[in-house]
Amino acid sequence: MDVVSPELNSLLPDEIMDTEDIEDVPHSQPGTTAVHSEPSDDASVPMETDTPVASENVTLCSDAVLTEPTKAMTTSTATDSMLSASPRSPPPVSNSSTSSPLLTIKPALATSTTTTKTTDSVTGTSVTTSGLQKLTTPFTISPANRQIILNKVASQASEAAKSAGNPPQVIKQDGQKLLVTAIGKSGQPIVLQLPHTGSKPGISQTAGDTKSQAPQFKVVTIGGRSDLKPVVGNQVTTLQTQQLKTVQIAKKTPASSAAPIKFIITKTVNSKGISAQTSMPPVITGRVLTQSSPVMPPRTITLSEPHNTNLQSIPGKKIAISPLKTPSKVTVVSVASPTSGASQKSVALPVNVALGQQILTVQQSTSVSPVKVATSQSTTQNIKPVAVGGVGGSQFKTIIPLATQPNVQQIQVPGSRFHYVRLVTATTASSTGQPSGPSTSSIQTAKPMVVSTAAVRMSVPVVPAQTMKQVAPKPLTSGPQVVTTTQTQQRLIMPATPLPQIQPNFTNLPPGTVLTPAPGGGNVGYAVVPAQYVTQIQQPPFVTLASSSSFSASTGIQTQARLPLNGLSAAETTSRPRKPCNCTKSQCLKLYCDCFANGEFCNNCNCNNCFNNLEHETERLKAIKTCLDRNPEAFKPKIGKGKEGESDRRHSKGCNCKRSGCLKNYCECYEAKIMCSSICKCIGCKNFEESPERKTLMHLADAAEVRVQQQTAAKTKLSSQISDLLMRTTPVISSGSGRYLKHSSHIFQHKIKSAKSFFYSKHMICTFVESLALAKVLHK
DNA sequence: GAGTTTGAAACT
């Protein structure tokens, strides 16, 4: 049984919630995310664009459907008509709502036939639930904090909230958080704390809706929890159970135009309490982007949670957290590990999560049903939750796969200003996922979770391609979206109880920290892996991270991290692979080791007694913790990124050089090609803008670089020309019978040889042409 | 490639 430690779970909200850093994300490193690399120049790209968001629509395809139309929306009480809604049928859509957030949870459970829609007459909040549990008391709307509690025993949550002085029964007009607590077991409440769109319908999310009204989706917890903690202010307490699924979606809008929105979904599943096994393919993607547009279109977040009774439980789950350039927060996604025996229900819950600066992408494959996850952002007025698997699929146009990952695709909806990302989890060979277009079969087999965030500057699948690869299930067929597997490659990221002594402080984990199961540990051990590690792991396509303990460094999965380090862009780091370390005594578990310090596994290094690999996960985990204890910023880039560009890059701590004059690579500032700043404690620093020494050095360096480039180009040209010349002359020489020809060929070859050596003398490049001419003459 | 220099990291 995989149990998420309470401590960890409790830590999540705080870490995830921080939206302070989100605004800077778009500026920090656009290239790091797949979103940025979108081929289209369409300015309508949701994540990065200024698409105005007037309202937000959140659709969760799960056991329940929650719809919170704007206040302007037509309010209606629970209707029976909704009860018959098919799980695959489009969730209640409120197109009229343009200014208020709409939260829709679409029932994804095939077996679920009960749908209940409830509308808050006061706030216009409509909640429709359709769940396998057939919620007789689908939910409770708490006006006080805008919580929608979906549960038979919603009162529990209410009481819990009340106990904390935050009565859930009252919808708080100012509520900015969304707390969804899924039913992990009977008695477990689902609480949705809906973001408040403002007292005035139609103007929410507009420019006028600024910080004060910024709705923030904090936590959505689905799963068993008896001790639901109330949501206080922006703080949402994550629930903990024996199995936890946590999906966090952070959305933040610029203060100028829209209130920051954070959306965090935490799903806790108690395998014991519920008969159906729930496996979650956590897909964490996206980074919160700042929205500059004054007008905000409706934000739609659709979370589809596939349920299939026929599905087999997936033993392994792996969650990869994709770090962003300057990720400062660590998001932990916990995935319940279904027991191998019971597999009544497999829940594929790919969720795109935008966390402050980190993106978690987890995708889980099911053995039987393909899971399509599309992250889309609806356009504006039409809050059509993009149904996965063809509900809205007909509109989808596959633009480009997020990466080489065949299971991840970017989807562009014609006319839509948003980009969609579809994540398809593994399916059996018989199941063929349709990349686009309405596919009823896909819906039947898989219940997609779609997270649509229009106007919410949420960079959707920000997960790097490598990440996606790793997370993606291993495709067994050539079909891009056809994946055959009986196991999920995703592993539990959070150790239940093991390694409590080294339970890391998740607030200080390295950027993009990922918890991965320790090799050989099965479900017992989990490793805290910095994002870079994850990236490395994810490098090889189709790496199987099944529940088996085969996940080891020996698989050759370690590759050079492509994450931005020390202020360098991903492209820079990619183009310039990290140098192999030569550690001998540190075991590569101290910051002496650049690999370790950069959050990378040692790969192709010259180190001795290296522990910086998955085979020594425990030691490495301890080392990470030690480093973090010593310096919480240990794994953060030392070179902060300037707001205006590289010119503002500077060392976070400053150097302490004494002898190098800060003009040698001993100096970290100089090495990073930045000037020393006031925070440096260097002595005799010459690494400042006006320094003549520095300028001279730079000029020399530039000149040397130019020379090297020229020589390289010349060598290349020479080689090709020589080869070409030999190709042309050899037949003649070989065929020649006269002494003169033979002699000439000998001379010729000698001349060629001389020419080559002559050329390689660095100052005689131009003479090569002469040599060639001479060679031709000799040949004649 | 061996030895030296250097400064960050680690330690006290």
Added chain:
DNA sequence: CAGTTTCAAACTC
């Protein structure tokens, strides 16, 4: 926090 030691990279020969 300061001083010292350790360490590995940078540098020199």
